[in-house]
Amino acid sequence: MxxxxxxxxDAAHTLGEEKQGLLDAEFLAKVGKLDLVSRxxxxxxxxxxxxxxxxxxxxxxxxxxAYAPGDDLxxxxxxxxxxxDRLMIKLFLEEEDLHVYILVxxxxxxxxxxxxxxxxxxxxxxxxxxxxxxxxNRVGIGVFSDKLDHVLxxxxxxxxxxKLMRFLEDKKPxxxxxxxxxxxxxxxxxxxxxxxxxxxxxxxRHGYEDAVRYFIARKADVFCLQILxxxxxxxxxxxxxxxxxxxxxxxxxxxxxxPLLKAYKKNLGLLLQGLQDFCAARGASxxxxxxxxxxxxxxxxxxxxxxxVH
Amino acid sequence: MLxxxxxxxxxxxxxxxxxxxxxxxxxxxxxxYFLKLKRRQIEVSSNYLWKKALEDLRVNSPFxxxxxxxxxxxxxxxxxxxxxxxxxxxxxLGGMTEHNHIILIDRSASMQATxxxxxxxxxQRGVDEARRIVDGLQSWKLMNDRAVLxxxxxxxxxxxPMTEQKTLLREALGRLAPTDRRTxxxxxxxxxxxxxxxxxxxxxxxxxxxxIGDTKDLAVPSDVEVHFVKVGETGENLGIASxxxxxxxxxxxxxxxxxxxxxxxxxxxxxxxxxxxxxxLVASKSVEIPxxxxxxxxxxxxxxxxxxxxxQIDAQDALPVDDVAYAVLREKKDVKLLLxxxxxxxxxRGLEEDRLVQKVGDKLPIVTPAEFAGNPPATGLYDLIVLxxxxxxTLGPGNYMLVDALPPFEGLRAKGTAEKPVVVDWxxxxxxxxxxxxxxxxxxxxxxxxxxxxxxxxxxxxxxxxGGRRAPHKRKPGEAAPEEESSALPLIFEARDGDRHCLVLxxxxxxxxxxxxxxxxxxFLLNVVRWLGGAGRDERALAVRTGEVxxxxxxxxxxxxxxxxxxxxxxxxxxxxxxxxxxxADTGIAGFYRVKFDASTDKETPAEVWFxxxxxxxxxxxxxxxxxxxxxxxxxxxxxxxxxxxxELWKLFAVLAFLVLMVEWWVYNxxxxx
Numbered sequence: 001m002x003x004x005x006x007x008x009x010d011a012a013h014t015l016g017e018e019k020q021g022l023l024d025a026e027f028l029a030k031v032g033k034l035d036l037v038s039r040x041x042x043x044x045x046x047x048x049x050x051x052x053x054x055x056x057x058x059x060x061x062x063x064x065x066a067y068a069p070g071d072d073l074x075x076x077x078x079x080x081x082x083x084x085d086r087l088m089i090k091l092f093l094e095e096e097d098l099h100v101y102i103l104v105x106x107x108x109x110x111x112x113x114x115x116x117x118x119x120x121x122x123x124x125x126x127x128x129x130x131x132x133x134x135x136x137n138r139v140g141i142g143v144f145s146d147k148l149d150h151v152l153x154x155x156x157x158x159x160x161x162x163k164l165m166r167f168l169e170d171k172k173p174x175x176x177x178x179x180x181x182x183x184x185x186x187x188x189x190x191x192x193x194x195x196x197x198x199x200x201x202x203x204x205r206h207g208y209e210d211a212v213r214y215f216i217a218r219k220a221d222v223f224c225l226q227i228l229x230x231x232x233x234x235x236x237x238x239x240x241x242x243x244x245x246x247x248x249x250x251x252x253x254x255x256x257x258x259p260l261l262k263a264y265k266k267n268l269g270l271l272l273q274g275l276q277d278f279c280a281a282r283g284a285s286x287x288x289x290x291x292x293x294x295x296x297x298x299x300x301x302x303x304x305x306x307x308x309v310h
Numbered sequence: 311m312l313x314x315x316x317x318x319x320x321x322x323x324x325x326x327x328x329x330x331x332x333x334x335x336x337x338x339x340x341x342x343y344f345l346k347l348k349r350r351q352i353e354v355s356s357n358y359l360w361k362k363a364l365e366d367l368r369v370n371s372p373f374x375x376x377x378x379x380x381x382x383x384x385x386x387x388x389x390x391x392x393x394x395x396x397x398x399x400x401x402x403l404g405g406m407t408e409h410n411h412i413i414l415i416d417r418s419a420s421m422q423a424t425x426x427x428x429x430x431x432x433x434q435r436g437v438d439e440a441r442r443i444v445d446g447l448q449s450w451k452l453m454n455d456r457a458v459l460x461x462x463x464x465x466x467x468x469x470x471p472m473t474e475q476k477t478l479l480r481e482a483l484g485r486l487a488p489t490d491r492r493t494x495x496x497x498x499x500x501x502x503x504x505x506x507x508x509x510x511x512x513x514x515x516x517x518x519x520x521x522i523g524d525t526k527d528l529a530v531p532s533d534v535e536v537h538f539v540k541v542g543e544t545g546e547n548l549g550i551a552s553x554x555x556x557x558x559x560x561x562x563x564x565x566x567x568x569x570x571x572x573x574x575x576x577x578x579x580x581x582x583x584x585x586x587x588x589x590x591l592v593a594s595k596s597v598e599i600p601x602x603x604x605x606x607x608x609x610x611x612x613x614x615x616x617x618x619x620x621x622q623i624d625a626q627d628a629l630p631v632d633d634v635a636y637a638v639l640r641e642k643k644d645v646k647l648l649l650x651x652x653x654x655x656x657x658x659r660g661l662e663e664d665r666l667v668q669k670v671g672d673k674l675p676i677v678t679p680a681e682f683a684g685n686p687p688a689t690g691l692y693d694l695i696v697l698x699x700x701x702x703x704t705l706g707p708g709n710y711m712l713v714d715a716l717p718p719f720e721g722l723r724a725k726g727t728a729e730k731p732v733v734v735d736w737x738x739x740x741x742x743x744x745x746x747x748x749x750x751x752x753x754x755x756x757x758x759x760x761x762x763x764x765x766x767x768x769x770x771x772x773x774x775x776x777g778g779r780r781a782p783h784k785r786k787p788g789e790a791a792p793e794e795e796s797s798a799l800p801l802i803f804e805a806r807d808g809d810r811h812c813l814v815l816x817x818x819x820x821x822x823x824x825x826x827x828x829x830x831x832x833x834f835l836l837n838v839v840r841w842l843g844g845a846g847r848d849e850r851a852l853a854v855r856t857g858e859v860x861x862x863x864x865x866x867x868x869x870x871x872x873x874x875x876x877x878x879x880x881x882x883x884x885x886x887x888x889x890x891x892x893x894x895a896d897t898g899i900a901g902f903y904r905v906k907f908d909a910s911t912d913k914e915t916p917a918e919v920w921f922x923x924x925x926x927x928x929x930x931x932x933x934x935x936x937x938x939x940x941x942x943x944x945x946x947x948x949x950x951x952x953x954x955x956x957x958e959l960w961k962l963f964a965v966l967a968f969l970v971l972m973v974e975w976w977v978y979n980x981x982x983x984x
Contacts, residue, residue: 109355117355203356232355238978239381242349245357252357253349254364255379263363271359 022126022165027296031127034300034309035135036100036195064088099154099194100132100139101220103186104168107145107177108246109203113229115291118173121199121227127299128197129164131309133157140190141167144182145175151189176247177204179211187214196220197308201227202275209278222284223308224275230292235264320476321400321448324958328397332390339389343382384974391967395960400446410472410509411447411457412502413440416518417486418463418493419856419900419930423519423629426543433488435541436517443515444479458505459483462498463491463898464857472505489898490631491857492927495522499530499941506534515539520936520948521929529942540948542935546575548623549632549931551604553853553924555619555639565639567609569621573599574932582624585609587617587639594624604928614639618902618920632931636902636922638852644668645843646691648675650682651698656819656826657713660835661696667839694843699818707809709842714818716759719807724757724816728773731756731799731817736769741841742802742813743768746834751801751825756817759800768813769802809890813842853922856900860921862892868907868917876901876923897923 023031067076067087080088104125110118125141132139133156140154141164152167179200196215202208202224215222235256243252254260272288279286287306289298303309319326354360421433430438440459447455454474459482461467469482495516506512512534516522519542530536551572555565573579578600585593593609609621616639623633647667649657661667662674669675679700687695689706698713705717716722736748748769756771805812819826854860864871864885871892873881876899885892885907892905905919925931938945 112353112355201355203358205356205358229355235354237352240343240349240379242351243357243360244351244353246353246355250357251351252360252364254360257379259367260363263366264359267359267362267366 022123022169023130027127027299028130030296031131031299031309032134034131034304036098036128036132036137037307037310063091065091098132098135098137099190099192100128100137101142101154101186101190101194101196102128102132102139103142103144103183103196103198103200104171105145105177105179105198105200106143106149106171106173106175108174109177109201110227111173112246113231113291115229117201117227117229117291118171120289120291120295122168122171123295124199124225124227124299125197126165126168127295128303128309129168130158130161133161133164138192138194139164142182142186143168143171144179144186145173146178146181147175148182148185148189149175151186154190154192177201178206179204179208180206180214183211183214187218187220191218193218193220195223195308197223197225199225199227201232202271208275212278212282212284216282216284222279222282223306224279224284224286226272226275226286226288228288228290230290233268233290235261237261324398324400324445326397328393332393332397335393336386336389339386340382343379380977381974384970384977388967388970388974391963391970395963395967397960399959399963401957401959408511409447409455410512411443411455412460412505412512412514413443413457414460414462414466414495414498414502414514414516414518415440415486416463416493416495416516416522417461417488417491418521419488419490419631419925419927420493420519420521420629420933421541422488422490422631423542423547423933425546425628425933431488432519432541436539437483437486439517439539439541440483440515441480444476444483447474447476447479459486460498460501461486462493462495462501463489464494464497465491466498466501468501489856490900490923490925491898492855492925492930493518493522495525495939496528499525499528503530506531513537516939516946517541518939519933520939521932521934522936522939526940527942530944532944536941536944536946538939538946538948540935540937542933544575544628545932545934546577547627547629547632547931547933548573548575548579548581548599548625549627549629549928550621550623550635550924550926551632551928551931552926553621553635553637555614555637555853565614567614567619567621567637569607569609569635570604570928571597571599571607571623572604572928572931573601574934576601579625583607584622584624585611585619586622587613587619592619602932616640618922629931629933631900632925632927634900635924635926636853636900637924638902638920638922640852645839646693647839647843648677648687648692648695649698650677650679650695650700652678654698654713654819656831657696657698657835660826660832661839663832664836664839666836666843694839705810705812708811710810710812711815711838711842712812713815714757716757716814716816717805717807717810717812719762719805719810719812721762722759722765722805724759726758727755728758728771728799729755731771731773731801733769733771733801734799736802737767740766740768740804742834742837744837746830746837748802748830750828750830752823753801753817753825754821754823756799756801759803759814759816761800761803762805764806765800766804767800767802768804769800771799771801773799811842813838852920853924854897855926856897856923858895858897858923860894860897860903860923862894862905862919862921864890864892865907865909865917867909870908872906872908874904874906875899876903899923900925 064077064080065088067089071089075089077088077090080086102125104121106118110121129139129141136156138154138156139160141152142148143150150167150171152164155163179202183198198211212222212224237256240255241253243254276286285306285308287302289302299309316326319329323329415436417433421436422431424431444457447457456472456474457479458472459469459479461469469486470478473479495518502514506514514530514534515537517539520538520540549572551570554568567585569583571581571583578598580596580598582594582596584591592611592613595607595609597605597607599605619637619639621635627633645666645668647661649661651657658674658676667674682700683703686706689708692708694709694711696711696713697715699715701715702718710717716724731753733748733751736743751769761767800816802813802815805814825831869885871883871885873883873894875881875896881896883892883894894903894905897903900923903921903923905921907917909917936948938947940946
């Protein structure tokens, strides 16, 4: 156990030195101890590294669900039937190698804010990817704008960490956003179920609903991580301005006033709430993060609280 | 319509043009705001949330935008406040009452002092104060403040009628210039009182340095608000308080110049006094003048014969006008005198001794009364005829001294005689009484002469039995003669009738006990010769005080005189026939005046004459400003500024503009929105 930790720390150190910009060694050492968690029972192609824990077919108890005809009768919970006279099937967590898909929004709108949203997204993707690789999960990454621009095929093993970092590091945000197109394409290309983390600002004129639906439909464990800068959450604007849209170059003339700011914030709130409600209704997870929040705290605290990592 | 708007605005603003400009400028700001060519461009990740917000607010309507823009609102307030400050708004303090202002402005010589006030003279500051009052007059449609301007020195001049037209008042103030005259508030108050009659809500403002003479007996109605605006600060000044040219005692040609220098300051001063004849320095003396005192300087030089002379203090002080005094020296001429007497050694000796009296082969022309009656001299042949105990039946035009005789003037008659009369008093100011003491005049008897109103008593007495002996009283100038006594027994008096001018002694010189033997007698004779014989008159006419009437002998044949004042202003005067003296009163400026007659057939009287006018007043040279003016036991304290009928508020608006600017800056930086 101690050895394992040391090995991880070493790897993290090396990586940190090489890729100082994205993740530092200290942080990698911290996240190396974490693991990605799927709240759903997922099917892996190979047995994962925790396979030794499994005894026979039985795995860790997860939940009950109502019996449906065709279910394996061996999993019926007879105790409940005896007590409540209801047929319930016991569900078990299966530990398999987890597919982790990380989709990073690299549209022009991500190149905004201080700290930069795209940089922030890159680092989260890197951190999550690293956690996945270290824990022997298959980590695949897609970088998209209005289409799926780049894809890193799912790989496993920490030796792929450097590749992953370099893949992420190379990308520059550009183009418009079309979540639906990119996600559809990615879902088709990656039919395996797994954890899907969408890192985006979700500022898509066409809406985000279709995009999320493609993964939900495939029973993936979807995690929507919305990255917004402080400048978007509370615009520090005043006076008469011409707002230039970074994606489509559209100009809007505004005169900043109290009611206008209020309306903006209300609309932003509706967007966030809408995404949250949408995700909640479909069993997906959701988290909005401001780039003002220190990146390590997001990964080490917030994502942990939300159960993405543990 | 436009005029009435303008005059209405003038009630509230000193510069109303800015108020008229305000709508344009404010409108321009709003237009500029809408037409703002360059909005600040900001990149945002996506403006679709903003678009939605705009749609929500429907802020496309211009008024909505206007309403919401706190910065524009603040900028409009700032601009409005700046415009308000520029238009110099005023708060009318006088309330809604019509006021009648009487503004008395001192323009006397002392007002030319430049003490304090940034190089401005007292007069200029006084005019500024008057202008402030005029500016403060309110004019409404039905109710107008009115004002009248009175300038005063030793006389008062009504500059405007009682008017509500500020332009008229301002023009009058613009034309007003200081004079070199002395100050006398009395005349101005008299004028003001005439105006004040039955005027409600009257405000009397006296703008002066307070050297305005005795005003304690001057009353203004008690309901009149009186203000005294004091201009002037210090009293440090040197001035020539008097100048006199006298024929030198020795030498017939040269003159002596007497000048007195007054120091109105609180410290002893030493100054050089220079005497110039034409432009040449003749003499120079250094004098030390104690504070608040006068020191005399005498210049004597054989050069002082004819020409224009001025005496100058060689020092800089606040009031330059009194640092120079002018005099004209004229060639002296002898007095042609005829003595008509049966024999009077006192008169004969006394007149013969006088160097001014023209002699015929070293002898005084003397005729007997019979000769005089049989062959009266032609008019103008003699300057002075002395009639000793000769009662003339008729008198031709001319100057006469009558001793123990009365001129044949109507209304002048003797009613018996008084025995052993005593001198009660004499008029010290009279030219014949100069340097003469009549206290030793002791006659045996004198005629009781009943005088006419116009006759002027020089020496009066009372009969020894009636009034009892009293110490003779020397009357000061201006002091009224005790009427009862003077009318009772005039001993020496002056009487005029047309062009006959007489000095009458109502007693016989031969019947006096010792007076003709006293020093006073020859001096008295000298005075008579100089004054009545014309020599003295000439000297007097050559130098007057500013504001006094100059009397210039008119040569025969002249019909027109041109007087050129020291500022080269020409006054053309038409002469009436029969007058022998030109009386010129417009002597408000100190300096030399040239009088030129168009023709002269008279050898004696020149066609061109110079005379001088001088401030010559210790009161004017004493420029110490008075703290209060007392009007009939109503002291009016001096104020340094004219009572403002309205107060300027521009500072408030300037402060407001500044504060709102600060708020705007804060709002801009803190992004506060309404």
